[in-house]
Amino acid sequence: MKYYKFEPEKPGQCEVRLFASETIYREIEQDSLQQLFNARELPGVLGVVGLPDIHLGYGLPIGGVMVCDVDKGVISPGAVGFDINCGVRLLSSNLEVEHIKEKTEELSQVMKQDIPAGVGSESRQSFSRKEFSKIVEQGLPYTVSELNYGTEEDIQNCEENGHIPGADFSKVSAKAYDRGKTQLGTLGGGNHFVEIQKIDQIYDSENEHIKDINPGNAAFMIHTGSRGFGHQIAQDYIDRAKNKIQSYAFDLPGKNLASFPFSSKEGQNYFRAMACAANFAFANRQLLTEQLRRTVQRIFPEARLNLVYDLTHNIAKKETHVISGSPREVLVHRKGATRLAKNGLALIPGSMGTGSFLVTSLNSEATVLSFESVAHGAGRTMGRREAKRTITDQQHRDSIRGIKVVSGSNSSLLDESPLAYKNVDTVIESLQKTELARPLLRLKPLAVLKG
DNA sequence: ATGTTC
Numbered sequence: 444m445k446y447y448k449f450e451p452e453k454p455g456q457c458e459v460r461l462f463a464s465e466t467i468y469r470e471i472e473q474d475s476l477q478q479l480f481n482a483r484e485l486p487g488v489l490g491v492v493g494l495p496d497i498h499l500g501y502g503l504p505i506g507g508v509m510v511c512d513v514d515k516g517v518i519s520p521g522a523v524g525f526d527i528n529c530g531v532r533l534l535s536s537n538l539e540v541e542h543i544k545e546k547t548e549e550l551s552q553v554m555k556q557d558i559p560a561g562v563g564s565e566s567r568q569s570f571s572r573k574e575f576s577k578i579v580e581q582g583l584p585y586t587v588s589e590l591n592y593g594t595e596e597d598i599q600n601c602e603e604n605g606h607i608p609g610a611d612f613s614k615v616s617a618k619a620y621d622r623g624k625t626q627l628g629t630l631g632g633g634n635h636f637v638e639i640q641k642i643d644q645i646y647d648s649e650n651e652h653i654k655d656i657n658p659g660n661a662a663f664m665i666h667t668g669s670r671g672f673g674h675q676i677a678q679d680y681i682d683r684a685k686n687k688i689q690s691y692a693f694d695l696p697g698k699n700l701a702s703f704p705f706s707s708k709e710g711q712n713y714f715r716a717m718a719c720a721a722n723f724a725f726a727n728r729q730l731l732t733e734q735l736r737r738t739v740q741r742i743f744p745e746a747r748l749n750l751v752y753d754l755t756h757n758i759a760k761k762e763t764h765v766i767s768g769s770p771r772e773v774l775v776h777r778k779g780a781t782r783l784a785k786n787g788l789a790l791i792p793g794s795m796g797t798g799s800f801l802v803t804s805l806n807s808e809a810t811v812l813s814f815e816s817v818a819h820g821a822g823r824t825m826g827r828r829e830a831k832r833t834i835t836d837q838q839h840r841d842s843i844r845g846i847k848v849v850s851g852s853n854s855s856l857l858d859e860s861p862l863a864y865k866n867v868d869t870v871i872e873s874l875q876k877t878e879l880a881r882p883l884l885r886l887k888p889l890a891v892l893k894g
Numbered sequence: 895a896t897g898t899t900c
Contacts, residue, residue: 501895525895525896526896633896671895674895
């Protein structure tokens, strides 16, 4: 099997596993590898994994997985990150690109009108405090079945059925609620988007999970998270972890990996608040989906958009994995990392000008050793600031030619240029070489609404 | 990522 293994340096320490091609491995910054080594210094860490889209993050690198013992291990708000349950969903459609092509421009303008986008964007609908608390505690089963946003099929095609158990709204600060109450059904900024895509290539038409997906049809991809609500929850508990660290019996490896013992009161409080943010994000993507369905139907009344899958890539979850040969319940932190769905599928979005992929698990030994994780996207090669400083407007325009880009904000989008990201093809190649996943569909962007 | 260096 082909992965980079870094043996334990102390007794009881776990190995670090890096799943990357040699080409990608040579490009990885030493600092992001160091973040993986820092992670295994924490108590009760049973596994640390890097994926081919790895780059420097806050505490844990983006493209990083940290697995902890549920009794003796920790939970780290920094290892989940600021955008709790940032995630991606793919919707297939019955629209043929050839048929809708001349109206792509019109459709993207209508999307811009209908979908609140950009930092600070606010919901068009409002929810009572009681409704809000049920949305964040119960996720999609409440949002879909009680508030009538979408279908039972939407719930079934969502990771964890759109509900992280254990969510407790009383563990969420008033400030987080205040920021979040007007943000359900909004896209946000940064790398968040709604994209119109073409099913460009099918690699395995026999696969049962894509038998209803036709080449040449349009698809829609939504990428967003828990907005200011999750950001505030992350900030609240990161501050608390940093303040509390001296009272715990472990040293802090890298200041931003501040953690609570998972079994402690504080650790449980963070888990319960984080679960609220996760459920918020599932509901957010669901509300955006329902809006998008109405928006597309304004132009194409016959349009039907079906959820292929919704997956999160910033979260800590209780899952069962095989550790040293036997299955047990563990706490898995994934930052910029995706868990393969039960049916084996995963989504790998590219940057704004490049293709995205639907992949499927290779069900290999590597799948077990990665804790069923794959990359979450292309992965940055440049930080936001560096991108804005070094990429010119002309270079950026050239890199996205042929794709209609509309934006909810006035920012330059240079920090989201394809030139600031790895080529997604090299990430897919790495997933294949390391026996984690193979591509099923390639999705080509036609138009994108950015935040 | 983010009421974008609260």
